Amino acid sequence: MNSAPAQEFLRRAAERAADLTHRQMLRAGMDHYQANFAKGRGRFADWEAARQRCHEIKWEGVNHLDKYLLEFEARVKERGGRVFWAENSEEARNYVVNLAASRGVRRVVKSKSMVTEEIHLSPALEKAGMEVFETDLGEFIVQLRNEPPYHIVMPAMHLTHAQIAKLFHEKLSDVAGDDPVSLVAAARQALRRAFFSAEMGISGANFLVADSGLVAITTNEGNGRLCVSLPRIQVAVTGIEKVIPRLRDLAVLWPTLATAGTGQAITTYNTLVGGPRRPGEPDGPEEFHVILLDNGRSELLADAEQRDVLYCIRCGACLNTCPVFRAIGGHSYGTTYPGPIGSVLAPHLRGPEFAHLSYASSLCGACTDICPVKVDLHHHLLHNRRNAVNAGRGRFGERLGFKLWRWAMAGARRFELVGGVVRATLRALYALGLEGTALDPARAWTRNHAAPAIPRASFRKLWREKNGAR
Numbered sequence: 001m002n003s004a005p006a007q008e009f010l011r012r013a014a015e016r017a018a019d020l021t022h023r024q025m026l027r028a029g030m031d032h033y034q035a036n037f038a039k040g041r042g043r044f045a046d047w048e049a050a051r052q053r054c055h056e057i058k059w060e061g062v063n064h065l066d067k068y069l070l071e072f073e074a075r076v077k078e079r080g081g082r083v084f085w086a087e088n089s090e091e092a093r094n095y096v097v098n099l100a101a102s103r104g105v106r107r108v109v110k111s112k113s114m115v116t117e118e119i120h121l122s123p124a125l126e127k128a129g130m131e132v133f134e135t136d137l138g139e140f141i142v143q144l145r146n147e148p149p150y151h152i153v154m155p156a157m158h159l160t161h162a163q164i165a166k167l168f169h170e171k172l173s174d175v176a177g178d179d180p181v182s183l184v185a186a187a188r189q190a191l192r193r194a195f196f197s198a199e200m201g202i203s204g205a206n207f208l209v210a211d212s213g214l215v216a217i218t219t220n221e222g223n224g225r226l227c228v229s230l231p232r233i234q235v236a237v238t239g240i241e242k243v244i245p246r247l248r249d250l251a252v253l254w255p256t257l258a259t260a261g262t263g264q265a266i267t268t269y270n271t272l273v274g275g276p277r278r279p280g281e282p283d284g285p286e287e288f289h290v291i292l293l294d295n296g297r298s299e300l301l302a303d304a305e306q307r308d309v310l311y312c313i314r315c316g317a318c319l320n321t322c323p324v325f326r327a328i329g330g331h332s333y334g335t336t337y338p339g340p341i342g343s344v345l346a347p348h349l350r351g352p353e354f355a356h357l358s359y360a361s362s363l364c365g366a367c368t369d370i371c372p373v374k375v376d377l378h379h380h381l382l383h384n385r386r387n388a389v390n391a392g393r394g395r396f397g398e399r400l401g402f403k404l405w406r407w408a409m410a411g412a413r414r415f416e417l418v419g420g421v422v423r424a425t426l427r428a429l430y431a432l433g434l435e436g437t438a439l440d441p442a443r444a445w446t447r448n449h450a451a452p453a454i455p456r457a458s459f460r461k462l463w464r465e466k467n468g469a470r
């Protein structure tokens with residue numbers, strides 16, 4: 001795995017893992033999440049039953065995607081909305097940019113949406129001359145810093161209070177003080193001006209409800225609700241996998257998502273939108289568009305082994321529990337979706353040169369255990385590794401190592417022989433003080449840790465010496 005993205009990932013990951021301040025920040029944030037999640041999970045009469053039900057709902061939606069997407073489309077059109085099927089990022093971007101240009105849009109407000117990050121929508125709108133405002137506070141902060149979100153749910157969790165205060169003083173007017181209340185008030189001021197002057201509001205979708213043709217959006221700040229109700233044109237950009245069969249499915253999906261995402265019993269604002277303002281209604285948008293994005297999802301759907309990746313409801317729990325994410329943070333991955341789910345998705349959404357991310361895992365299975373829709377994440381990381389090796393993308397040294405391992409494991413004498421050679425080599429290298437250097441085959445470990453003591457003989461020999469038996 002020597003692609004440019006792989007080299008860049010290794011460089012960033014090494015830098016971040018060695019940054020103790022960053023790791024302390026991450027650990028504090030994640031520990032806080034774990035405590036909230038444990039409390040939230042305890043509110044369920046049976047958390048495992050809720051997970052199983054969510055899994056079944058998503059199974060039904062994804063395995064009957066053709067039926068439910070068409071049902072969703074028909075319901076939206078009945079209410080005067082429009083639905084656009086985008087094969088890829090470019091088609092989705094072009095639709096929104098052309099729509100905005102044709103309607104004379106100058107200002108756009110956006111609710112938090114990872115799909116719009118995936119298709120790089122904001123830069124395209126800005127290039128076309130429009131002003132774009134991220135309205136989720138975390139997204140607003142990272143937009144001011146001109147950087148991508150750090151985490152699926154907590155985009156600015158890598159920043160300290162002091163960093164945000166400095167940023168706001170530099171970029172915003174009306175910042176009364178450095179305390180959190182004053183900082184939030186300054187952001188609110190700026191965003192209210194944007195909300196009241198924007199002609200277009202863009203949201204993602206947490207779920208698309210087939211039987212009612214509604215887009216379900218869940219936020220904690222109310223910004224999503226303002227985005228979909230104040231501007232005269234409303235656009236929801238979403239992946240095709242977000243469809244669920246019935247409105248009543250939200251009764252379990254919404255609280256389970258809230259608990260897995262932040263430990264809350266329910267997210268503060270849960271909004272359903274399904275069309276433009278109708279005659280007699282006092283408010284709501286004049287136009288309502290839904291963009292259903294494929295962008296590689298159909299290929300995942302066709303793959304029976306990995307189809308359940310499409311069940312993901314983007315709660316971020318697998319990131320929070322992953323020991324690799326907890327060491328290197330979100331920006332190291334270099335992809336829209338970081339952590340275990342991002343590592344599984346990256347080769348499918350970004351191409352085979354992102355197969356290296358499947359190795360950014362200890363395969364401990366914590367991600368699979370926590371996932372509220374039971375995506376079999378760590379096995380998919382293994383599937384991706386297998387696919388990469390089958391496609392000839394494995395490293396030469398790795399292939400050689402496994403060939404040697406296979407040969408050695410086929411006989412006790414061979415195993416003893418190889419073990420003896422490895423022990424002797426490592427002892428000699430470490431005696432010469434070469435641990436952690438390019439010559440050390442264990443340098444991935446020894447460049448940051450003390451070398452383990454090398455035993456003088458194999459386990460079998462030591463056993464025989466001690467017990468006098470084979």
Ligand code: SF4
Binds near residue numbers: 312370375
């Ligand atoms: S894979 Fe599961 S745990 Fe990870 S973000 Fe998706 S739903 Fe959450």
